[in-house]
Amino acid sequence: MTARRLDRGGRIDRGRTLTLRFDGRDIAAHPGDTLASAMLAADIRLVGRSFKYHRPRGVMAAGVEEANALVHLREGDRREPNTPATVVEAFDGLVATSQNAWPGLRFDVGAVNGLASRFLGAGFYYKTFIGPFRGTRFWMVCEAFIRRAAGMGRATTLDDPDAYEKVNAFCDLLVVGSGPAGLSAALAAAEAGREVVLAEQDSQLGGSILSTPVGGAQDQWREEVLARLAAMPNVRLMSRTTVFGAYDSNVFGMVERVTDHLAAPSNGMPRQRYWLLRARQAVLATGAIERPLVFAGNDVPGVMLASAAATYVNRYAVLPGERVVVAANNDSAYAAAVTLARAGARIVLCDVRASVPKELSDLARAAGIDLRPGHAVLKAQGGQRVTGAQIVAVNGDGRPSGAAMRVACDLIAMSGGWAPVLHLWSQRFGKPVYRPELDAFVPADRDGIACAGSLIGAESFNACREQGASAGGGSHVAAVPESPTFFWGRNLSPVSVIAHAGGRTPGKAFVDFQHDVKLADIDQAHREGFVSVEHLKRYTTSGMAADQGKTSNLNALARLAALRGMELPAVGTTTFRPPYTPVSIGTLVGHEFGLHFRPIRRTAVHGWHHDHGAVMTEAGLWLRPQYYPQAGESLREAYVREAAHVRAHVGIVDVSTLGKIAVQGPDAAEFLDRLYTNKMGNLSPGRLRYGLMLREDGFVHDDGIVACLGEGDYLVSTTTANAAAVLANAEHLLQTAWRDLRVHVTSVTDYWAAFAVAGPNSRALLASLIEADISNAAFPANAHREVTVGGIACRLHRTSYSGELAYEILVPSTHGLAVWEALVEAGRPLDLGVYGTEAMGALRIEKGHVALAEMEGRTTMGDLGMEGLASRRKPFVGSVLRLREVLADPSRPTLVGLKIDGSIGARAGALLFRRNDPATGHGEGWVSSTTWSPALGCNIALALLRHGAERMGERVRVVDLVGDLDVTAEVVSPKFFDPEGHRQNA
Amino acid sequence: MLRIHCPVCGLRDETEFTYGGDATVRRPAMDDPEPAHWLDYVFTRDNPRGPHREYWHHLGGCRQWLVVERDTLTHAMGETGLAREMAPLEMEP
Known part of the structure; x- marks a missing residue:
């Protein structure tokens, strides 16, 4: 037993015990625990295996920056991969399993990759594409390896059973983060009467205060401020809510985890809500994340961030180790060391700084800490858990300057400085400013966005409050008594790498834990000529894992800067993109999937079509009847019957969508x-x-x-x-x-329903319903008039798309169904048939009428044989540019008809070739529309063909390379049927 | 997401609008027979870094075409107004 639950303290409810299950083992937990704190309380050190080398990994952090302790959370259709155990709230019945390990976590076959690490270094995947590996079996192995490794955990392939919601919201001020700065900003703004939203990713409000002792001065201040905020109607306090994206015009994307802390959403509750918040102003009080130190074995389970170790003690009442080596390059780790010591651990504190402020050394000695200035951890020893540390005296560059000595320990707590959480700021504004005294990039106030607290290097709890209140529009705040501060930025030594000359380390030293990027990989990339941080990032994949390099970016940049002999800001920094932490796709989708993916437009007669067996097709957002199959009919049988019926008798089609x-x-x-x-x-x-x-x-x-x-x-x-x-x-x-x-x-599209009535009996049908004289003499082609059908005022157009005697009747939509039914009823004695878009297409192709398959954006009036419609007496849109020289090229494909030999037909998109030419290249044209023609008794098509007009009677090859079709066709006029238009003018 | 000040509807989300291209080009007079003018109008565009005037159509709102000044580098929004007041007129014949 090394890690254990403490008897007192913590923000946990000891009155209730929950049972969690990890890899089949039951773990006791209390409300307030995370999966990680419960595992540590049970002394579970080994949580998962790493990405490339399958190295044993354990809990290294206490928040969203966790790079090692990633698990599958839940089972079956709710299984979620790559979940940091540090952010999973404990609930009874929680089930988690380890990732990346086969057959088991303790004995994992993939660990042999560690032996092949020579070949798996920076850019190994890219290298398999070139040189001797290209196309070899080795390349295939690498390919399979990458495919399997990518994503690490296994996502479920089952449908998501949960519901998600979307919320659009507005506020005067959004405060991101609920630490001392965030709470102060919210309070100041709320007291001034502004509408405030305070968003906190944690389950509890308080930020860094939650890692201080319960009941302390800071904690009391937190309780008091929260009570005041909760009482104000203009404040919305949102815990479990991550602001993951900052967008232009102060629009923020947030995800609220409504029921993730429960076994499953209770009835009617969404799992998560996606908030799109428009804020007049925002205060970023997002704090900072501790930097790891880079030394050999810094990924062994039991190596942890110092602040995380203190959080486990103060927040979760878990002592993460009894014999602790603290490795630091700054003041902040002393607070953690004292916390651990007071909780009962024996501490050796190695500070790379040769001289330590007296205030700190006094405090350390008073707490019984064995302080070793000018020392560092060279190597963490142990396999599946830390068993010891090699500590060594170091010079000012982090180079060992003597023999290492072994200290037995079960926890190494490291602090290599801090990295402000400037992700949201960077999403908006790009490059932050480097502050050398902090060895960190720090944002600054910009249009509508203010920054406060640790994010900008506030030196104390009270400084955070001052900055927060000021950012929230308030004034001076009275100081709250606080314990001595250990601000990290003071006297910081910018040494984060403990290595011999040339970057040699006695074992693998990791920069990016989640992507298994070693110090040696950064060095190798530099040797291979990479000088840009953007290239370095992509080549080594450092910072490209699911944690977006929250703990690794600064160390990678610092190493590149050191190798290039430059200052950190000269090397630059990468830009962060949304989301700050991973967001479930389901949350972004909300309810917009399946039938709700986009709006559906239905015509006034939709229900009738449905009731009469129509098969519907999509036309943009519209649903239209494609055909009305009779028993056992295929699409082709149905549309051929419908089209033939129109030419023989009369048909009606719903054209409301025009x-x-x-x-x-x-x-x-x-x-x-x-x-x-x-x-x-x-x-x-x-x-x-x-x-x-x-x-x-x-x-x-x-x-x-x-x-x-x-x-x-x-x-x-x-x-x-x-x-x-x-x-x-x-x-x-x-x-x-x-x-x-x-x-x-x-x-007025939605105002008018419209139906085309076509066929030789169409006039007789309409005449039986309306009083007006619609004889050919009184109502010739291209006439229109008002009519009434059953007392409903409609418009009647004499126009034909089918080439038959035809009319279009426009009916106010609310009366559309009544008129349609009246037409169908009146049509019974005349054998009226209904037809869909498929038959309508067949009829218009027989007539050679163009549709959007021909007017597809690349065709001119000349191409379509419609020159005659170009007026020469007036200018019109496009009248000058349509005559451009390049469009006058006589070899442009022009509209022709094709009579296709045989019974198979062709498909739109098939290419046309000369009969004896090979079917290679783009051909001499293409089929745009095709159908079986009931009138001609063969397959016909409209096509665009080079020199089309001169090739009437020629036989061409019609080749569909996708459908593996190769037929011949005769080139004919596109006006296949009744070219003089006798039928429509009858 | 941009938020655009529509003079009719107020400050609205970008998703209610469609982009309509460069608002600095002038359409030639209707009866201008010179192809060069039309080619210029249809195809020639600057690609400025900084403030730029462009058309946005408030499709999901009042259906008015707007002229919006947007900084292509920072997305800062400048002067915004109705196209019928701010758009360049047709060229003189």
């Missing part, structure tokens, strides 16, 4: 003339016209119908997919370059 824009105002005619390629301004009321729009660069954008309702009053339709883009572009032109035009554009 974009509809009201264009209104005195200059509407002029506006439409500018927007469309063809003349629109001369449309008279009651008439409609098909039109084409280009982009500014001269390529075809969209098509649709313009109906003139009256003077300065038009209803314009667009394709379903481009409805939003056409409207936004119209608004842009009208609000910028053309703002002299008096025109309003309004989307």
Whole structure:
């Protein structure tokens, strides 16, 4: 027994005992414990195996910076890998298992990697891509090794059973961190009446105060401030809430762990909440993280940060070792040493500084500490737990200057200085300033963000309070009595590496524990010519593990600086990116998955389609009927039947999804003339016209119908997919370059349901429902008018997409279903059939009408054979650039029809080649749309083909390299069916 | 995330807007037949480091096009207003 639970003290509830289970072993714990503190109380030192070398690892920290004690938390569909045991709150029934070890934690086969470490050094993976290893079996081994090792723990492959929520919030002041600085900032701002959010990642508020003795002066101050804050309605205190991202305009991403401290969320509770908080101002009071020292064996279980050792004593009432060697280069470790000594440990304190302030040496001796100035730990001894330390006298550079001597111990507590938690600041502002007296990078106040406390090197508890209050807009605060301060920044010796000349260490000395990056790896990268910290980081992977180098970055930078003979700031620092600590994907997703991934738009008749067996397809956000299968019918059988039925009788299709824009105002005619390629301004009321729009660069954008309702009053339709883009572009032109035009554009897509009624019997069907005269003479092609169906005012357009005699009826959406049902009912004697988008596509391909498969952004009017729609009497959007020389190239692919030989057909995207040419390269064109044509009795396609117009009658190869298809086809006119349009004009 | 001051709706999240490109280019007059002018308008852009005026469309709000001055280096937001007041007019014929 070495580590043990103390009889007194701590912020744990000894009245209740919880049972945790780690690798099948039961561990007793109390509420207030973490998994790590409970393990230490049970003297469990070995927690996991390391990333590359599978070295034994144990608890090294007491917070989010933990790099070694990573476990699988929970089981089954809730198993979460790479969870630091130091942040897992104890709950009854907790189950955790070790990672990265097979067959077991104590005997792990992967540990042989340690013997091969020569080959696994910096950049080994990259090196396998070059030189003699490339493509060899060794490369394959490395590849498999990396794939298996990446991520370390195993994520569950089962669906996440938990619910997550998203919250949008606002405040005057966000305070990040609830230590003395954060609490003071929150109090000052709250007392001034500001809306304050105080976010703390820990389960308890108090920050570093929680690591001081319960009931002490600092603790009493904490209790008092928390009581005052809790009583104020303008304060939201959020524990278990990590501010993981700082974004532009003072927007912060936060994750609130609502039920992670319970076995499972209770009924109806989310597991976590994702907060997106917009703060007028923010105070960062995020504190600092202790730096490890770099010496041989500094990763052996039982080597721990000094502040963490003190935290285990004061917060969790766990003595992490009875015979302790403290290794330090600064004052702060003395507080930890005294804490451990008072709790009953025997202490040898090695301080690399040759001279120690008298105040500290007196204190150490009074506590019975064996103080060794000018000494350091050269090596930690032991395998699965620390058994001793080799200590040695060192010179000012951390080089041993004599023979090492062994001290038996069960804990080595190290302190190599501190690293301010400037991650959030760095996410926003990039590079911080180096303060040589602190040997650390420190942030500074910037627009809307103030920094306070240990983050900027506050020297004492009261200094933290002063800075916090000031950052929160308050004034001077009365000092609270405190025990002697051991501020780390005073007299700090910037020596963090204990090694012989040339970086030699008597064993592996780690810089980045989680990614197994050794001192020797940094040195090797330097020898290989790496001089930039950004390159060093990526080459060695130092700082790239899940902990983002919270304990390793400064040591890696310092080593590179020393090797290059430069000051630390000259080498620079890397930039932090969100998130500060890992965030569950489920939290970011919230409820936006599955059917809720994005909004779904349904037409007014959606329920009817559903009830009548329609198979729906997505068109943007819309759901549309694709086909209505009868019993046993395939897609192809169904659409062929539906399309043939339209040409023989009459059919109806829901086209509500087409974009509809009201264009209104005195200059509407002029506006439409500018927007469309063809003349629109001369449309008279009651008439409609098909039109084409280009982009500014001269390529075809969209098509649709313009109906003139009256003077300065038009209803314009667009394709379903481009409805939003056409409207936004119209608004842009009208609000910028053309703002002299008096025109309003309004989307009325959702206002009108629209149905196309097509086929030889369509007139008879409509005539049976409406009173108006719609004979060909009274209501010819391209006419429109108002009609009433069952008392409902509708609009009737005589327009045809199918090539049949056809109409589109526009119905106010709320009456859409009633009119649809009236049409279906009236259609019974005329054998009305419903059809979906698939049959609609077949009909339009037979007619050679282009859709977005042809107007796909790379085609011109010339390419699509639509030159005739370009007015020569007026300029329009794209009218100059469409005539660019490069677009006049006669070899550009142009629209043709294909009659495909055989019964298999082709697929959109298939390439076209000359009949006797090999099917290599990009070919001479491609298939854009294809269908089985019931009217022609063969497979047909629209395609774009070089010199298309000159190649009628030629046979070409149609090759689909993806579908492994190679057929022949005859090049024909794209107007396959009724090219003169007799049927639609009947 | 940027927050953009819409003169109609107030300070709103970037996610309510769509980006509309460079707001310093001037559209040639409608009947300008000179291809060079149009090529310039459509394709030629500066890539400034620092303050830049650009169009943002308040799609999830009032649907007004705005001219927003944004620092491309720091994302600091400067003058913001309605495009119909701040956008460059069409070039003179």
